[in-house]
Amino acid sequence: MAKLKIVHLAHSIGGVDVYLRLIIENMSVDSFDNCVIHGLKDTSEPFLDKKGNAVRQYSVAIFRDINVINDSKALFQTYQILKKEKPDLIHAHSAKGGIIGKVMARLLGIRILYTPHAFSYLSTQNSIKRSLFLSIEKFIFRQKVVLLATSTSEKDRALNEVGYAATTIKVFNNCIEPITTIAPLTIPKTWPEAYICTVGRPSYQKNIEQMIRVLHEVKKEARIHLIVMGVGPVSGQLASVKDLIKELGLDQNVTLLDWTQRTDVFNIIKYSKFYISTARYEGMPYAIIESLALAKPCVVSNCDGNKDLIVDNYNGFIINNEDLADFKNKIVSLLSDKELLDKMSNNALISYSENYNIKKNIAALETIYLG
Structure with a gap:
């Protein structure tokens, strides 16, 4: 059976980067072919599969802030990569990856999952920005997307505030590998014992x-x-x-x-x-x-x-x-x-x-x- 080809599209920093690495390192290499598209300044470390081999990764102009020039570049660059890779599925992560992924999925007819990793409208106390970010979440091609929440709380927000139908929401809780060893510190210890x-x-x-x-x-x-x-x-x-x-x-x-x-x-x-x-x-x-x-x-x-x-x-x-x-x-x-x-x-x-x-x-x- 042919492998399912997945392209992950993300601003790969912080928890998103941890998420990506953990799932790619633990997925079956016999059933899935993973590829990562991330921001230019996100990471220089390779993403490794279950056998320790580096998966394909591309850097495009994905940045946290809204910028017409950079965002247009990111759309064009992502389009070219997706035309080359021809994935079966896009897994878009966080707000910026979600917008680009939704546009590309609609344009190229590719199935898409979207994981917010905390909705963008929660990131500000400014009522105008909050309303704008919520509107983007609500109206950018939401109907054709399956939302993959990282928690039940995220699922509830998707259902009750953003307006996703219950049938289009799935949950996969963030999880990690067991921590079996504790390595010595690589930095000086400058704090007390307690x-x-x-x-x-x-x-x-x-x-x-x-x-x-x-x-x-x-x-x-x-x-x-x-x-x-x-x-x-x-x-x-x-x-x-x-x-x-x-x-x-x-x-x-x-x-x-x-x-x-x-x-x-x-x-x-x-x-x-x-x-x-x-x-x-x-x-x-x-x-x-x-x-x-x-x-x-x-x-x-x-x-x-x-x-x-x-x-x-x-x-x-x-x-x-x-x-x-x-x-x-x-x-x-x-x-x-x-x-x-x-x-x-x-x-x-x-x-x-x-x-x-x-x-x-x-x-x-x-x-x-x-x-």
Whole structure:
């Protein structure tokens, strides 16, 4: 039987890049032929299949921001590649990949799956931009697309806010490989032994300012250090975060780390007390899945993605409405109650093993691809 040829179209950074690599590395090479089209500045690392062989990849002018010249180039370049590759299926990822993929699918008559990885309209508090981004999601060839959500929350938004029909939505939860070894750090360790951690660039989405305020309240009752991993070039609120750290006198209580190797992230999570997220929205956050796989409870805001992964009072705590006092109280309770921490740590690992192991789950995605 001929292999199903899939072209993945994405702005391949952050969680999208992790998603792509994990699914391509775990899919059957006997049944599927994968190819990746990504942005010019996304990644220089090859995408490897299950046998460790590099799959075909192309770079085109896909960038995060809307730009008529770049977006026109990306459409033209993608058209040429698709005419050459002649795929059976386009799997388009995130907003920009979704727009280009939908246009190409309509133009060339190719079947398409679209994964938002958190809808674009959630990324802004500006009502005009939010309305514009939601309108784009609603009206750019939605009718001919099967939406492949990364979580039940994303499915619900697609159904209730964007207007997808229930019959055109499928769910494949983000999942990862078991983390069986912890490699030594490749960066200097500059933080104390007792700490909590998070992964996320200072941005509107991750709401790191709220995390700093939470830490300030925790410090009044318990000693702890916070490590924020993922400070990089796309960190629009880094200055605001640094100013708040200084204002609250937390310079010695917070470590801001640039993007580093994924093995370093695993190491830091593994030796933390637990994980924290104050995000305003997510798709299905890999860092929380990784924390569960490393037997770490999570104290998280009640947003899409977070609430799909954390069961309140089982493998962590869910905090409603950015409640500063509740965040502080739950963190202090985990820091002060070893029995509670141990119980939630055990439950965290059970949650991962039962629900988010890609080795167990990849067959479900392959079935979706085969249609």
